[in-house]
Amino acid sequence: MNVQKIRKDFPILKRKINGKSLVYLDSAATSQKPKQVIDAVENFLKTSNANVHRGIHTLTVEATEALDDARKKVAEFVGVKDPAEIIFVRNTTEAINLVAYSWGRLNISKGDEIVLTIAEHHSNFVPWQQLAAENGAILKIVPLRQSQGFRPVDDNGEIDLLAFKKALTKKTKLVTFPHVSNILGTIFPVEKLVSIVKGQLSNVPVLIDGAQAVPHLPVNIPKIGCDFYAFSGHKMLAPAGIGVLWGKREILEAMPPFMFGGDMISSVKVDQTTWAELPLKFEAGTPNIEGAIGLGAAVDYLRKLGMENVRCYEEELTKYALEKLSEIPEVTIYGPLNSVIARSETTKQSKKRSLRYSRDDNRAGVISFKIGSVPAHDVASILDSEGVEIRSGFNCAEPLADFLGTGPLARASFYIYNTKGDVDRLILGLRKVQKVFGSVGKWDGRRKNKNDNLHTHHPIILST
């Protein structure tokens, strides 16, 4: 992968931030857009813009073809044979809400159990929490594995498989987990988790939040064996406002529509309406046509690079960043480390930790960290003054921050346009943080709070 060539495709990378060249390390929030995507959207709007699925004029035919073409590209990109199973939505959040409102409210009732993990993004937590509050269903929250002593640096952030198995019962109606944690970067063993569920409860559907996976890893949805899979376009080079819900055809066909209106009907009489076939049944109203076309162009761009190459490059970059970050003694890194960094105790020659890298493939290009006792927002502010853009806060996963006992975290995340030079700029920025704040010490361990009952190796059971 020629990163210098890739960088030329991203006009925003020419920008200066506070007089410094931009180092964008917030792609887990949203990615930057290459000119190929920007051009595709612009060309469509300039040459073929019309509404879709309506009338017979040339432009509407072209627009409809462009939308269908984008759907096919997206389907192929994630290994899906039937493009009708690709439902265009706004984003992962809407995809999950679609499942919760349509499938969930039909199939989950009082006393039924929804199994999810403590690592969920709010988008895959709040919809289920609210469904449970509404109808008396029970949430079973699977904790992450933590090593002894609960030292944050050793919280390796992988799913607790024993607790996961324990959480599955005859009352389980839905199981859901992320493909990649947006905080810890943990790559969940999704195929294994699905096979555990299907082995115990063959009829229980599995929903995977793939927002952080599809942009960064080769993903073949049918191979995973799940029933629903959700992801967003804007994290994978496409414009905001376009995302995907994939579902198995037989499940989607049995589900009632989520929203009603135009485009999702086959016939409307004053006294009754019949629904359109998939995927239109779930796409009420004029869709985000140019967004879908942008997503199609993004998929073209990523396929040209090859997702294996994307993954390998990000893996190498992440390894480099983990090494550099762990050379700063005040930095505490969260997420899987054991297979990436085998820490040996301080050697006589050097205080640097010795680093060993293995291809366990359990960590994506997301690194959450703390530097001493400096609040995350202040870390982000100082880095911003150096042109380095990172995320800080709860990063839309407050239950996980509670579980880890960390409070707000700083997060750097990588994509195809980042370089080792970007990591070096991050490290320089962190040196400045240390300079500004003076002696910051080492993060003094987990915060004691009223959520300490979250530290458990059993599923956390919440019922209302």
Place this chain on the structure above:
Amino acid sequence: MDLYREEILEHWRSPQNFGEIHDADFIVDQINPLCGDQVTFYFRFAKRKKTNGNVPFRINDDTIIGNVSFTGKGCAISIASASILSEAILNKPVSALAKITGRDVLKMIGGPVGPARLKCAFLSLEAVKKITVKNTHGRSEEVQN
């Protein structure tokens, strides 16, 4: 960098008026849901008339803030702002709170903080303003312990 002036860092390291007032007349919370920053302000009013039992202590615009403290967690900007604001309102009448503007707070902490950090700088101001917004009767529902 300009935002992290020594004074702000000093207030963050050693926040003034930090802690609870156990017999507070008034307690207010404010939270920034974006980052989880949270402050609780405790007030005790000066020259309060002795009240017996359930009769609420009534404050008016001239009631003097005889003691003020805060607890909380947050970034350097929010904690330093809380500390500086607590110093500024001590021994002032309640009516003075309504007159404090965001611009005043920025002046107190020594200058602008940039749009991304305004919420941090104003968290405490939003908290203490509740005292006038609610036009309180001393120990009211606002008092949580």
